[in-house]
Amino acid sequence: MPELPEVERGRLVAEKTAVGRTCLSVHGKDDSIVFCDQSRARIARALKNKLITRACRHGKQLWLEFENAPALLIHFGMTGSLQAYPEGQEPPRFSRVELRLTGGIHLAMPDPRRFGRIRMRDDPRNEPPISMLGFDPLHQMPDKSTFRDMVVARRTTIKGLLLNQKFCAGIGNWIADEILYQAGIDPRTRTDGMDDSSIERVRRWTRKIIERSVEVNANSSKFPRTWLFHERWGKPEGALTRRGEAIEIMTVAGRTTAWVPSAQS
DNA sequence: CTCAGTGTTCAGTG
DNA sequence: TCACTGAACACTGA
Numbered sequence: 623m624p625e626l627p628e629v630e631r632g633r634l635v636a637e638k639t640a641v642g643r644t645c646l647s648v649h650g651k652d653d654s655i656v657f658c659d660q661s662r663a664r665i666a667r668a669l670k671n672k673l674i675t676r677a678c679r680h681g682k683q684l685w686l687e688f689e690n691a692p693a694l695l696i697h698f699g700m701t702g703s704l705q706a707y708p709e710g711q712e713p714p715r716f717s718r719v720e721l722r723l724t725g726g727i728h729l730a731m732p733d734p735r736r737f738g739r740i741r742m743r744d745d746p747r748n749e750p751p752i753s754m755l756g757f758d759p760l761h762q763m764p765d766k767s768t769f770r771d772m773v774v775a776r777r778t779t780i781k782g783l784l785l786n787q788k789f790c791a792g793i794g795n796w797i798a799d800e801i802l803y804q805a806g807i808d809p810r811t812r813t814d815g816m817d818d819s820s821i822e823r824v825r826r827w828t829r830k831i832i833e834r835s836v837e838v839n840a841n842s843s844k845f846p847r848t849w850l851f852h853e854r855w856g857k858p859e860g861a862l863t864r865r866g867e868a869i870e871i872m873t874v875a876g877r878t879t880a881w882v883p884s885a886q887s
Numbered sequence: 888c889t890c891a892g893t894g895t896t897c898a899g900t901g
Numbered sequence: 902t903c904a905c906t907g908a909a910c911a912c913t914g915a
Contacts, residue, residue: 624893624894625893625894628893655910655911682894697894697895698893698894699894699895699911700892700893700894700895700911701892701893701894701912701913716912716913734911734912734913734914735892735894735910735911735912735913736910736911736912737894737895737910737911737912738894739895751895776903776904777903777904778903778904778905782904782905785894787894787895794893794894795892795893795894796893797893875905876905876906876907877892877894878891878892
């Protein structure tokens with residue numbers, strides 16, 4: 623379930639299970655939607671018998687580097703993930719690609735909905751789609767005044783800005799809602815004209831929520847009890863937060879938005 | 888059977 | 902150019 627923390631979990635899976643091993647073969651159904659740029663066969667040919675040297679991430683983009691170019695670039699879409707399992711075991715349900723590695727390890731990307739994408743890039747950081755992305759909030763959070771300048775230069779809603787991957791790479795729908803709930807800011811607030819203290823609260827909570835969810839390996843049952851996350855899914859309109867505040871649902875920036883009017887202005 | 892959905896992109900519009 | 906809206910994508914599971 624892929625926002626930055628879930629993708630970072632995928633990166634760690636790859637780092638622990640795949641780095642240092644050689645890719646023996648690449649399997650999966652030919653699928654021009656998932657393999658949107660190069661065919662599965664072409665990827666298989668390019669990666670066969672190459673050593674995996676690094677697992678990297680920027681925002682929601684994940685890639686494996688090999689002893690030489692190209693790299694394998696993976697995006698999880700809405701329902702993708704990465705799983706390792708021993709040789710002899712069936713690939714996970716909805717698996718779209720499987721890498722067979724030395725040492726009897728297989729690495730698969732299950733993705734029921736097929737919004738995920740698998741491509742190759744010679745220099746991933748400096749080519750689209752990654753070159754189009756904004757800063758990664760886990761590693762590149764701007765300082766207070768830079769961040770303020772970036773925010774007020776835009777003319778949109780704060781939620782729309784947080785979701786804009788060209789601004790900040792890795793925030794998705796629930797994280798944007800969580801940031802704005804914790805920061806006490808109405809998701810519809812215009813970015814130009816926001817006061818410095820509100821902007822700084824957004825910056826700090828962005829960092830906090832990203833760090834905290836990465837720390838627990840994106841395991842939502844370990845998120846702090848005070849997070850709106852736990853209340854937003856069952857989401858009968860009128861549900862209450864742990865603090866007894868009424869939660870409302872509206873659409874902002876085209877996305878379902880859970881918020882607490884009494885605590886966000 | 889219907890419908891929403893942790894994401895992205897594109898066409899059309901202002 | 903910037904930004905917004907809505908639709909499309911493909912499919913599961915409630």
